[in-house]
Amino acid sequence: MDSVFALVGDGYAIVAADASAARSILVFKHDEDKIMELDSHKLLVGAGVPADCAHFNEYIQRNLTLYELNNDIKLSTHGSANYIRGELATALRKGPYQSNLLLAGYDAQDGVSLYHMDYMASLSKVNFGAHGYAANFILSVFDRDWKKGMNLQEGLEVVRRCIHELRTRFLISQPVFILKVVDAAGTRVVTL
Amino acid sequence: MARRYDSQTTTFSPEGRLYQVEYAMEAINLAGSTIGILADDAVILAGEKKTTSKLLDQGKQHEKLFKIDDNMFCAVAGITSDANVLINKLRVSAARHAYTYGESMPVEQLTTSICDVKQGYTQFGGLRPFGVSFLIAGYDESHGFQLYHTDPSGNFSGWKAYAIGINNNTAQQIMRQDWKEGMKLQEALELTAKVLTKTMDTANPNAEKLEFGIVEKTESGKVRFRMLSDAEVNKLMADAAPKEGETEAEK
Numbered sequence: 001m002d003s004v005f006a007l008v009g010d011g012y013a014i015v016a017a018d019a020s021a022a023r024s025i026l027v028f029k030h031d032e033d034k035i036m037e038l039d040s041h042k043l044l045v046g047a048g049v050p051a052d053c054a055h056f057n058e059y060i061q062r063n064l065t066l067y068e069l070n071n072d073i074k075l076s077t078h079g080s081a082n083y084i085r086g087e088l089a090t091a092l093r094k095g096p097y098q099s100n101l102l103l104a105g106y107d108a109q110d111g112v113s114l115y116h117m118d119y120m121a122s123l124s125k126v127n128f129g130a131h132g133y134a135a136n137f138i139l140s141v142f143d144r145d146w147k148k149g150m151n152l153q154e155g156l157e158v159v160r161r162c163i164h165e166l167r168t169r170f171l172i173s174q175p176v177f178i179l180k181v182v183d184a185a186g187t188r189v190v191t192l
Numbered sequence: 193m194a195r196r197y198d199s200q201t202t203t204f205s206p207e208g209r210l211y212q213v214e215y216a217m218e219a220i221n222l223a224g225s226t227i228g229i230l231a232d233d234a235v236i237l238a239g240e241k242k243t244t245s246k247l248l249d250q251g252k253q254h255e256k257l258f259k260i261d262d263n264m265f266c267a268v269a270g271i272t273s274d275a276n277v278l279i280n281k282l283r284v285s286a287a288r289h290a291y292t293y294g295e296s297m298p299v300e301q302l303t304t305s306i307c308d309v310k311q312g313y314t315q316f317g318g319l320r321p322f323g324v325s326f327l328i329a330g331y332d333e334s335h336g337f338q339l340y341h342t343d344p345s346g347n348f349s350g351w352k353a354y355a356i357g358i359n360n361n362t363a364q365q366i367m368r369q370d371w372k373e374g375m376k377l378q379e380a381l382e383l384t385a386k387v388l389t390k391t392m393d394t395a396n397p398n399a400e401k402l403e404f405g406i407v408e409k410t411e412s413g414k415v416r417f418r419m420l421s422d423a424e425v426n427k428l429m430a431d432a433a434p435k436e437g438e439t440e441a442e443k
């Protein structure tokens with residue numbers, strides 16, 4: 001039921017997730033932050049079974065912190081993406097994590113990058129992506145409106161259109177979205 | 193009793209020394225001369241081969257220099273069979289990292305991992321330490337070109353130039369004088385050749401008795417390891433030698 005999406009712009013990436021935590025017909029809260037800061041310059045968001053998403057995100061965050069402590073250096077976004085995919089792949093034929101992920105990160109060398117992973121451990125580097133039922137609506141908006149090299153304002157405008165589309169056409173009401181940006185300065189929460 | 197021999201390798205002496213580790217380091221001082229030099233745009237490792245004979249059927253057998261991954265290689269000084277075991281571990285570590293993270297393993301991390309293995313053999317298990325020192329040369333994005341030395345105790349350090357094996361003191365002396373910041377590949381190769389002419393156990397140093405390898409970046413920016421060809425090695429050594437002859441003649 002999670003709506004999760006992200007896009008890459010000129011030197012930044014925006015990651016958006018709905019902030020509802022719900023089961024069946026009951027909504028527990030409207031301020032659930034599903035976007036995890038893996039380190040100063042990486043965001044990981046998961047859509048799927050809530051327990052798996054939360055647990056896996058924390059597991060990855062802890063392991064990346066351990067890597068940084070042991071090796072005195074942060075793992076690159078590309079390296080993290082491959083590591084995360086490997087964890088999903090190993091668990092797949094034992095006890096899969098039912099979690100679909102978007103990873104956005106900034107590296108001094110390569111700039112901003114966005115990776116799309118699903119619960120079966122596929123991995124692709126993308127310019128934009130979405131998970132959940134929302135993907136059916138959001139990908140159409142992205143296909144039409146996403147352009148290479150958008151500045152932050154233009155990027156946020158595309159995000160606003162995505163959320164508007166969901167509010168208009170998606171059956172489930174998701175009144176609150178949390179948006180985060182990652183760029184050279186790090187990660188921060190933004191509002192439309 | 194077996195107990196007496198078991199405890200020898202991994203226990204301290206009354207003065208707080210680990211004799212077996214020190215003996216292992218002594219063994220390495222008898223190995224063929226091995227040099228490592230860090231240049232601005234490359235790292236060079238060169239080693240003198242001890243086993244040279246007309247009867248030797250070489251095939252693929254290397255003795256001194258071994259590729260670990262596309263961005264790293266190492267030079268060996270010490271017991272060859274011990275070294276072969278460790279080199280396999282080095283290669284597996286590097287490959288496993290590349291498999292997990294999709295990118296080359298950083299050089300210092302690889303060095304640390306093999307040193308942890310070596311250290312284990314000085315602390316538990318009752319087995320003797322590995323009688324091998326490595327010079328590990330490589331390139332990674334975070335720290336550029338690097339050169340590390342590891343010894344049987346499991347210690348390591350990073351160097352701008354280093355020598356192990358026979359006559360390593362002489363070699364270090366020359367390098368201390370002549371190594372300069374900002375040297376490029378060619379200069380560094382010439383310095384390596386110069387050092388080898390002084391330290392090698394032979395009057396006639398040539399490609400038969402030497403292995404020379406470098407890690408460098410190609411024009412397209414890709415990192416590459418390559419061994420110098422016999423012709424290149426012979427030219428380097430020939431260029432380094434006449435200076436010797438001239439100096440002698442002047443005297």
